[in-house]
Amino acid sequence: MASIDIVFPDGSVKQFPAPVTGAALIPHFNATKYPIIALRVNNELFSLTRNIDVRARVEPVTIGTTDASSVCRRTLCIVLAAAARELYPNLRLLVGHSLGYGYYYTLESGGTNITIDLKALESKMREMIEADIPVHTKYVSYEEALELFADTNQPDTLRLLNQTSKPKILINTVGTYSDLYFQPLLDRTGALGVFELRPYGEGFLLRFPPTAHPDRLTEFEDIPQLFSIYSESKKWGKLVGVSSVGQLNELVAKRKAKEYIEISETLQNKKIAEIADKIASRPKVKVVLIAGPSSSGKTTTSKKLSMQLRVLGYEPIVISLDDYYRGKDGTPIDDDGKPDYECLEALDVPYLNEILVSLFNGDEVELPSFDFKTGSRKQTGRKLKLNERSIIVMEGIHGLNDKLTPLVGGEYKFKIYLSALTQLNLDDHNRIPTSDNRLLRRIVRDAQFRGKGAAGTIAMWASVQRGERLHIFPFQDKADAMFNSALDYELSVLKIYAEPLLRAVKPTEPEYSEASRLLVFLNNFMPISSAYVPGQSIIREFIGDSDFKY
Numbered sequence: 200m201a202s203i204d205i206v207f208p209d210g211s212v213k214q215f216p217a218p219v220t221g222a223a224l225i226p227h228f229n230a231t232k233y234p235i236i237a238l239r240v241n242n243e244l245f246s247l248t249r250n251i252d253v254r255a256r257v258e259p260v261t262i263g264t265t266d267a268s269s270v271c272r273r274t275l276c277i278v279l280a281a282a283a284r285e286l287y288p289n290l291r292l293l294v295g296h297s298l299g300y301g302y303y304y305t306l307e308s309g310g311t312n313i314t315i316d317l318k319a320l321e322s323k324m325r326e327m328i329e330a331d332i333p334v335h336t337k338y339v340s341y342e343e344a345l346e347l348f349a350d351t352n353q354p355d356t357l358r359l360l361n362q363t364s365k366p367k368i369l370i371n372t373v374g375t376y377s378d379l380y381f382q383p384l385l386d387r388t389g390a391l392g393v394f395e396l397r398p399y400g401e402g403f404l405l406r407f408p409p410t411a412h413p414d415r416l417t418e419f420e421d422i423p424q425l426f427s428i429y430s431e432s433k434k435w436g437k438l439v440g441v442s443s444v445g446q447l448n449e450l451v452a453k454r455k456a457k458e459y460i461e462i463s464e465t466l467q468n469k470k471i472a473e474i475a476d477k478i479a480s481r482p483k484v485k486v487v488l489i490a491g492p493s494s495s496g497k498t499t500t501s502k503k504l505s506m507q508l509r510v511l512g513y514e515p516i517v518i519s520l521d522d523y524y525r526g527k528d529g530t531p532i533d534d535d536g537k538p539d540y541e542c543l544e545a546l547d548v549p550y551l552n553e554i555l556v557s558l559f560n561g562d563e564v565e566l567p568s569f570d571f572k573t574g575s576r577k578q579t580g581r582k583l584k585l586n587e588r589s590i591i592v593m594e595g596i597h598g599l600n601d602k603l604t605p606l607v608g609g610e611y612k613f614k615i616y617l618s619a620l621t622q623l624n625l626d627d628h629n630r631i632p633t634s635d636n637r638l639l640r641r642i643v644r645d646a647q648f649r650g651k652g653a654a655g656t657i658a659m660w661a662s663v664q665r666g667e668r669l670h671i672f673p674f675q676d677k678a679d680a681m682f683n684s685a686l687d688y689e690l691s692v693l694k695i696y697a698e699p700l701l702r703a704v705k706p707t708e709p710e711y712s713e714a715s716r717l718l719v720f721l722n723n724f725m726p727i728s729s730a731y732v733p734g735q736s737i738i739r740e741f742i743g744d745s746d747f748k749y
Contacts, residue, residue, distance in 0.1 A: 206256040218250035222386060224257060233262035233413075236390055237270050237383055242711035246270075246383035248336060262392075265661070266712075268410040274334065274385040275394055276302070279405055280628045281376035282323040284351065287315070291352055294630045295402070296429040296620065300409050300417055302630065303429075305402035317403055321396040327374070331389030335372040336380055344368035347377055355626040358445020359723060362452075381629055382716060400426065425616075428681045432622040435466065441687060443624050444631075444723050451691065451725040460731050463686050467737070471500070474615060474680045475507035478590075483610045485559055486591040487515075490598030490674070491617040492667040494640040496684040496737040497594040500617055502747045503735065505592055513590045516583065520595030520603075522567050523551045527574035541666035543597050547576075552606040558585050559611065596666070599674035616678035619685040625723055634664065635720065636685060642717075643696040644741040653700040657710040689738050691727035696742055 203217040209229060221238040225247070228235060237260040238245045244266055245251070260266045276294065283292040287306060290313065295303035306315050339347065341360070347370070348356040356379055360368065369380040373388065385391065393416055397404045408416055436442035439462065441450060450459050478484055487504070491497050505515035523546050524530070533539035550567075557564045563584040569576050585591075597603045599614050619636045638660055645651040675681075698721055704714035732738050739745030 203252065204254045205251070206254075208258055218252035220250055221245050221247040221257075224251075225259075228259050231259055231261050233267075234390065235259040235261055236267055236385055239266070239712060241706045242709055243706065243715055244270075244383050244712045246334075246336065247386040248334070249383070262413045263410065265410055268407075268413070270383055270385060271391060271413075272302075272407055273382055274388065275391055275405065275407060276628060277334075277371060277373055277376070277378055277384065278324050278327050278388055278391065279304070279320075280378060281373045282320055282327060284376050286320060286323055287313070289352075292627060294624060294628050295433060296622070296630070297632070298399070298404060298422070298426060298429075299406075299420055301397070301404040301406035301419075303399065303402060303404055303426075315403075317396045317398060324394075324396075328388045328391045331387050332374050333387055334384050336369065336384070337372070338367040338369055341366055341368055344370065348379075351377075353627050355443040355445050355624065358443060358449065359626055362445065362448045362723075362725060378628055379626065381625065381719070400430070422676050424678065424681050425675060428683050429620055429622065432620060432683055432685075436622045436687065442622060443626060445626065447623065447688065447691065448725045451727055456688065456691070456727045457731045460686075460688050460727075460733075463688055464733055464736055467684075467686065468503070470682060471503050472507045472510075474682060475504060475511055477680055478508065478613050479511045479513075481610075481613060484590065484613045485585075485611040486555065486593060486604070486607065487613045487615065488598035488604070489592070489594035489615045489617065490596055490600075490671060490678075491684070492596075492637060492671055493663045494637040494644065494741070495618045496640075496740055497617065498749055499735075499737045499740040499745070499747060500615075500682065500684060501592050501594045503737075504615075508590060508592075512588060514586065514588045515590050515592050516585070518566070518591055518593050520546060520551075520593055520597070522569045522576065523547050524569045524576065526569075526576055541596060541670060543600060543602060543670065546597065546603070548603060548605070552604060555591070555604065556606050558583065558591070559607075561585070596670050599677045600670070601677070613680070614678045615680050615682060616675050617682040617684050620683045621685040621687060621690075623687050623690075631690075631720075633685070635717070636690065639690065639693045639697050639717065639721075640741045642700055643693055646696070646700050647741070647743050652703060653697075653714055654704045654708050654710040657704070657713045660713075684737050686736070686738060688727055690721070691724045692729050692732060692738060692742065694721045694724050695726050695729065697721060 201217045202214045204212050205215055206212050213227060225235050239258040239260060240251055240255045280292055290306045290308050293305050293307060344360055370377045371380050371384055393408050395406045397406055406416055441447050450456055478487060489497050489501050501517060508515045525545060525547050530538040530540060530545045531542055539545060554564050563582055565578055566581045566583055567576050568579045599616060618633060620633050621631050621636050624630050642653045642656045645656045701714040701718045704711050729742055734746035
């Protein structure tokens with residue numbers, strides 16, 4: 200019998216018969232604080248049931264890590280789908296967007312009024328978890344997959360299958376319920392922990408713990424304005440018939456992508472114009488503050504908003520918050536001993552406010568510039584004085600935090616939150632995380648304009664997200680307006696740029712797991728040529744050839 204070497208984290212090498220499952224390796228790991236629920240095998244995420252048949256370096260994935268949270272949440276979603284199918288076999292469960300630590304769901308009946316008993320649904324889920332049902336992953340023939348998902352009323356899954364020619368399809372099965380395989384799941388339902396179903400809107404939330412505290416739910420914090428933006432996007436997607444990747448692919452196959460792009464861009468421009476109108480309705484506003492997470496398109500949005508403000512008779516003046524960094528000698532140090540450029544204290548807030556107050560008082564001021572090569576601020580000789588039609592536009596991660604502009608009264612400020620909130624789903628039960636959309640934007644932009652490979656971008660993404668959780672997301676509900684910068688066609692365009700960058704990440708690199716996951720994700724999209732993307736599109740900020748100068 201053939202054998203393979205398995206290299207454990209402590210450097211020990213042990214031989215096992217080939218193939219061997221991850222579950223069989225668990226007794227050979229050193230003790231861990233939390234249970235092992237998956238493995239990294241040669242830097243790729245594996246479920247415990249997947250076979251390992253080559254020499255491999257293995258690492259445990261335990262509760263309390265980002266990988267573990269993803270595995271548990273995906274498994275929780277399939278348990279919900281299985282429970283819903285058992286209790287409501289004639290209804291269609293549809294996953295929506297994320298809201299806090301939870302996903303929004305609806306159960307659609309096709310027009311008939313049916314009362315959903317959430318307590319019964321949650322009870323059924325807990326029953327399945329307590330039964331510790333095995334989660335099976337297996338291949339079925341293409342024809343069998345078509346029959347399976349037709350019989351279970353999953354039309355968006357069928358649309359995805361229509362765009363593939365693979366002779367066999369990988370599926371997950373929990374009890375009698377099956378779904379398409381996208382990423383690893385738990386090997387058994389019994390490993391799932393805390394969750395709840397909570398009524399919300401026209402549906403409900405499936406809530407789960409944050410990664411840092413896997414044993415408890417956080418207090419629910421509602422953000423109605425954000426939910427409204429999501430819901431509006433979803434309704435628009437249904438209106439134009441593109442609310443899933445399969446429907447987008449059908450448009451591409453029918454050579455209708457160009458028309459859809461034009462409609463999408465027109466809608467987005469309309470939304471920016473509506474925000475400009477809101478600003479104009481408040482004549483005391485002197486400064487527009489734009490904030491959002493990384494790669495949400497803040498720079499292009501500020502430029503497009505400035506154009507709309509000009510239409511209304513304003514004279515927008517863009518001031519970059521980057522020019523108000525304190526510099527290397529005044530920047531706080533983070534927990535890792537490195538300069539923390541993302542905290543508010545990295546900015547010279549008193550100096551910024553002095554400039555703003557002087558401008559609002561009618562004084563002429565000289566604007567500074569920050570030299571990132573020397574790590575210091577310098578004067579530019581650029582003088583500025585506002586007139587009655589002037590309005591300042593500033594974009595940066597702290598824009599929604601009133602501590603950035605404590606000397607500017609609330610009546611003089613208009614705050615905008617934006618992010619790429621895609622409304623597309625992969626299929627009925629599998630959503631597209633907005634962070635994936637932004638990460639792919641960032642990977643493409645970093646390669647196009649910063650000479651950074653995909654591995655480098657992926658390596659720093661966790662730090663970027665940590666900064667967003669600390670400095671941006673807590674202030675979302677302080678915004679006067681929210682703007683969705685996602686364009687539902689964009690992943691088909693980014694695919695062409697991102698795939699070769701992701702393939703350059705090798706299995707010997709820690710970032711390989713994330714790169715391979717994104718490649719599998721992009722494989723669901725048919726490509727769209729960037730030739731169809733308008734010169735003033737937000738997507739041009741990431742792929743290049745924009746009409747704007749950055």
